[in-house]
Amino acid sequence: MTAVVTERPFNLVAELTYRCPLRCVYCSNPVGYRAVRDALDASAWWRVFREAAALGIVHVGLTGGEPSARADLTEIISGASEAGLYTHLVTAGSDVESLAEWVKAGLRSVQLSIQDSRREDNDRIAGVECFERKLCFAHAVREHQLPLSLNFVLHRHNLDHLEEILALGRELGAHRIELAETQYYGWALKNRAALLPDPEQVESARRRIRRARQQPDAPEIVHVTPDYLSDRPKPCMGGWARRILVVDPSGLVLPCHAARELPDLDFYSVTDHCLADCWNKAPGMNAYRGEDWMRDPCKTCPERSRDFGGCRCQAFLLTGDAKNTDPVCSLSPKHDIILRARQEASNSFIYRGDKTD
Amino acid sequence: MTADFQRRLRRIGEQRSLRNHPLHRELVEGALSPAALRSWVTSEFALASSELRADAPETLEAWLDLAQAVGEDRAATLLGERTLPAVGEACGLLLESMQAATPLDAISGSLTDLFLAERLAESAASFEKHHGWVDPKARTALADLGQRADRRASAALDFVEAHATTDGLRGGCVAALEQRFEIHRSVFDAVSKANAHLRLSGAAQRRADPVDGRPMVVLPERAVRLNPSGDEILTLCDGSRSALDVASELQNRHPEVARLEEDVHAFLSEMEGLGVLERRVSSS
Numbered sequence: 001m002t003a004v005v006t007e008r009p010f011n012l013v014a015e016l017t018y019r020c021p022l023r024c025v026y027c028s029n030p031v032g033y034r035a036v037r038d039a040l041d042a043s044a045w046w047r048v049f050r051e052a053a054a055l056g057i058v059h060v061g062l063t064g065g066e067p068s069a070r071a072d073l074t075e076i077i078s079g080a081s082e083a084g085l086y087t088h089l090v091t092a093g094s095d096v097e098s099l100a101e102w103v104k105a106g107l108r109s110v111q112l113s114i115q116d117s118r119r120e121d122n123d124r125i126a127g128v129e130c131f132e133r134k135l136c137f138a139h140a141v142r143e144h145q146l147p148l149s150l151n152f153v154l155h156r157h158n159l160d161h162l163e164e165i166l167a168l169g170r171e172l173g174a175h176r177i178e179l180a181e182t183q184y185y186g187w188a189l190k191n192r193a194a195l196l197p198d199p200e201q202v203e204s205a206r207r208r209i210r211r212a213r214q215q216p217d218a219p220e221i222v223h224v225t226p227d228y229l230s231d232r233p234k235p236c237m238g239g240w241a242r243r244i245l246v247v248d249p250s251g252l253v254l255p256c257h258a259a260r261e262l263p264d265l266d267f268y269s270v271t272d273h274c275l276a277d278c279w280n281k282a283p284g285m286n287a288y289r290g291e292d293w294m295r296d297p298c299k300t301c302p303e304r305s306r307d308f309g310g311c312r313c314q315a316f317l318l319t320g321d322a323k324n325t326d327p328v329c330s331l332s333p334k335h336d337i338i339l340r341a342r343q344e345a346s347n348s349f350i351y352r353g354d355k356t357d
Numbered sequence: 358m359t360a361d362f363q364r365r366l367r368r369i370g371e372q373r374s375l376r377n378h379p380l381h382r383e384l385v386e387g388a389l390s391p392a393a394l395r396s397w398v399t400s401e402f403a404l405a406s407s408e409l410r411a412d413a414p415e416t417l418e419a420w421l422d423l424a425q426a427v428g429e430d431r432a433a434t435l436l437g438e439r440t441l442p443a444v445g446e447a448c449g450l451l452l453e454s455m456q457a458a459t460p461l462d463a464i465s466g467s468l469t470d471l472f473l474a475e476r477l478a479e480s481a482a483s484f485e486k487h488h489g490w491v492d493p494k495a496r497t498a499l500a501d502l503g504q505r506a507d508r509r510a511s512a513a514l515d516f517v518e519a520h521a522t523t524d525g526l527r528g529g530c531v532a533a534l535e536q537r538f539e540i541h542r543s544v545f546d547a548v549s550k551a552n553a554h555l556r557l558s559g560a561a562q563r564r565a566d567p568v569d570g571r572p573m574v575v576l577p578e579r580a581v582r583l584n585p586s587g588d589e590i591l592t593l594c595d596g597s598r599s600a601l602d603v604a605s606e607l608q609n610r611h612p613e614v615a616r617l618e619e620d621v622h623a624f625l626s627e628m629e630g631l632g633v634l635e636r637r638v639s640s641s
Contacts, residue, residue, distance in 0.1 A: 011580075145559060220630075
């Protein structure tokens, strides 16, 4: 494929490692994460950052797994910062002791994930005790005067705690609270029946979030709505390989966190290629760029330039073919898959790391 | 019973009077910049022109006199070209509520006039004490506006007393008055907000786009690309200027562009919403 790549990435998602002390039941990391080793040392990441800046990237999100599971995170941060990238850390807040060092190395902002406003529920979802450490971490971020954004993943077990969650966010001094409904990939797909909320729960959450936004001096509240409960797909990643470039722990360059699960796609690794080639030339990156790959009903749909046909990974995971319309779309001939999933409900979890069939 | 009701309305008027609003306190203390004073007058004009009282021609004329006395353009004020976008929205709400109101509720709402004369007298005193540059005609205009407000308030009180004959009607009158004060307050809030000094937020990083060299701002969760005028506006937001100052500075620099100030205010609100800019508490 010799597509002329006009897309230019702004944002690098650097998955430094899949290791993580938490065991969240909805982790979006690949279910086979254990087989992926951390292939890039700090100097290899430095090269990636320099090449990213040359491609036009201005922002890096350092994520994982848990980035602080790497002993060389400080070095990695200073490399990103020296390359001129806005350096943003996405963390579970496991390592408050190193924060001062990271700030000195050029860290500019932090996103902290919290699982629930209540300690016991937070720890139940995470599969380990971590609530208190997260609160300490949030306070430390504000003491360093770094912008703090909080991420809460929403599902049927915490949607009813919404007011408490928002109050906790305000108390911790977050400038932004991201309320992200669970997206069903990785472990979340395994636990879909136990996580998927009732439509009434979601509708009530929408109303309550709208009200919360109107409070004086409310932080920015972002609600990532659950695509299983809407009738149009999300414009996943702002379009396949358009604006965001993901480098996974093995060095593989991907258009999103989940794309490595798609079969028959050839992506390049920064261990073998320069980043520009990984972005522009890898056949996998070009597989779903633009609209040529689309089938009906997407091919002629007036909304295709807005939602890009939804999510390729979801289309594959649920219909077996990534070229299909994301079945979340009510125009998809396979939309009944989603309708059936909405009927399911149960209350048992499979924890990250547990055996799955 | 009716004497009680009058007292109740007066108490609401006194408690909710904008005499206690931070914007008015700053005005009284002489802390408002000329741009902020002008914005206060044009906002009062916008409110008065949405309420359209019986003596609207004389009242609006007096507000225009006052606008001119603080250095504002009469014609532009009349056409609403100086109205802050948020003030315009509040006035839109006011018009809607007036359309839906019964005559009794509409007249109860107009009891925001009750303590207006006192507030305007305080403004006049502040002009003499702190704002020597203001045309002395301001004093006449403010006195005239105060007398008109007192006359209207006393007629409105008589009307309400005569017609609010049941608890249900009296409850409606109270609600209408409280709602009207709420709108007036939101107008003052909008002026206060536009009068707070703006600076780049701690989270924001200004830089050139590495690809095309165009100005941009990078934030924890997003990047915002700017055109040259957006960049020029952000440069002015150095913590020493309010939105009002920035807008009037821009309008002075580019007199050929019509209604530039409106666009500047819209841009600044957008940048604040995105987290590019932050407001410092109160003006200097």
